[in-house]
Amino acid sequence: MKAIFKLLIILTAIVFPVLATDTYWDQFRGQRGNGISTSANPPLKWDEKENVVWKTEIHGRAWSSPVVYDGQIWLTTATEDGHQLFAISVDEKTGKIIYDLKIFDIERPQAIHKFNSYASPTPVIEKGRVYVTFGSPGTACIDTSNGKVLWERRDFVCNHYRGAGSSPILYKNLLLMHFDGSDYQYIVALDKDTGKTVWKKDRSINYDDLGPDGKPVQEGDYRKAFATPHVAIIEGKPIWLSQGSKAIYGYNPLTGEEMWRVEERSNYSASNRPLYEDGVVYCQTGWSSGQILAIMPGEKGEVIDANKPAESGKKLKVLWSSKRNVPKKPGMIFHNNMLFTIDDSGIASCLDAKTGKEFWRERVGGNYSASPIFAAGRVYFFSEEGKTTVIEATNRFNVIAINQLENGFMASPAVIGNAFILRTKTHLYRIEEHK
Numbered sequence: 001m002k003a004i005f006k007l008l009i010i011l012t013a014i015v016f017p018v019l020a021t022d023t024y025w026d027q028f029r030g031q032r033g034n035g036i037s038t039s040a041n042p043p044l045k046w047d048e049k050e051n052v053v054w055k056t057e058i059h060g061r062a063w064s065s066p067v068v069y070d071g072q073i074w075l076t077t078a079t080e081d082g083h084q085l086f087a088i089s090v091d092e093k094t095g096k097i098i099y100d101l102k103i104f105d106i107e108r109p110q111a112i113h114k115f116n117s118y119a120s121p122t123p124v125i126e127k128g129r130v131y132v133t134f135g136s137p138g139t140a141c142i143d144t145s146n147g148k149v150l151w152e153r154r155d156f157v158c159n160h161y162r163g164a165g166s167s168p169i170l171y172k173n174l175l176l177m178h179f180d181g182s183d184y185q186y187i188v189a190l191d192k193d194t195g196k197t198v199w200k201k202d203r204s205i206n207y208d209d210l211g212p213d214g215k216p217v218q219e220g221d222y223r224k225a226f227a228t229p230h231v232a233i234i235e236g237k238p239i240w241l242s243q244g245s246k247a248i249y250g251y252n253p254l255t256g257e258e259m260w261r262v263e264e265r266s267n268y269s270a271s272n273r274p275l276y277e278d279g280v281v282y283c284q285t286g287w288s289s290g291q292i293l294a295i296m297p298g299e300k301g302e303v304i305d306a307n308k309p310a311e312s313g314k315k316l317k318v319l320w321s322s323k324r325n326v327p328k329k330p331g332m333i334f335h336n337n338m339l340f341t342i343d344d345s346g347i348a349s350c351l352d353a354k355t356g357k358e359f360w361r362e363r364v365g366g367n368y369s370a371s372p373i374f375a376a377g378r379v380y381f382f383s384e385e386g387k388t389t390v391i392e393a394t395n396r397f398n399v400i401a402i403n404q405l406e407n408g409f410m411a412s413p414a415v416i417g418n419a420f421i422l423r424t425k426t427h428l429y430r431i432e433e434h435k
Helices: 002-015
Strands: 052-057 067-069 072-078 084-091 097-105 124-126 129-133 139-143 149-153 169-171 174-180 185-191 197-202 230-234 237-244 247-251 258-263 275-277 280-284 292-296 302-305 317-322 333-335 338-342 347-352 358-363 373-375 378-382 387-392 399-404 414-416 419-423 427-431
Touching (some): 097 149, 124 169, 169 230, 174 237
Antiparallel strands (some): 072 084, 084 097, 124 129, 174 185, 230 237, 237 247, 275 280, 292 317, 347 358, 419 427
């Protein structure tokens, strides 16, 4: 009888699996880097009074997103003039500030665009450690148990020109980072335990100082990028998907060796994190006349021009491209072979991920920098004015809720279990249905 009972338990677990929930949100756009939560049912509706578990003021000006691990929320901030750079830890359950750490004093901050902040890159966190970067001003590893800085680097040279924006990621024992400035453009892998450089590689594209019209320019924007990398397992091998200005690259993350490259020389300042779904790389190319590209990853040594599909490589190919209402800052959501997007001016779209065909395109309203979230069959869009529009994640446009908070969103959200961790321009919130 005991054997039969055990067998019934096993069969029940197979037939009726427990719905997994996110117990941590460790990097920009979550565990999988794609803005998708496996939570059972995060809130559908909220405002300043409804479903707010706690609300905590965060000093300074910063657009970095929160990350969460072992009950701690970590985020960065900075004084508006960029002279002081901070890392802050908040208790996930209570909203109480655990650590408020000044990490760097900066004597001469670089100039930034008024739209950016001096603390825009999102930290990456793992058990016992959080890694924060502010770009070339400094990178540090912090012990989450006591707030002590374990190592720091302040020697990377890069004129971020409009301000830093690329977030770091972890892969095995490596901390992977972008430095795409107006003067230097390179990628680097650090030993996460010591902060020492494992390898450093320059971008291979020849920029030629050409603008979108093909004429020589001196503008730093054409070399600048803000994108966050992503490591995908492609045909059993890790590939670091890394988007700079005018190109997206596939690298070996262990060595920095370039495997393939897709050039898109008419665009610059890419700001998103690439997606890898069902064998295809999806990316947004930049600020001039950006495109969404669906790319078949290539073999070693392949280089193609995205605007010349007839010159596709042996394997490396642009499967389709779309130029309508392409987001510059917000990332995309892939769900059920559909791509959901919202452009910076509030026009949402749903595309067939296989073909690029548009299912629908509708004006939601508002302005957008934060990337959307998918959870419980819904897509959530977070505006700079504090509005969150919730739609059904289907090929028919259907708004099911509109929520409003006092201040707007520049940072992308985190999701833990059934709760949103939302950072507005002034506060951090835990949004969860009261039981």
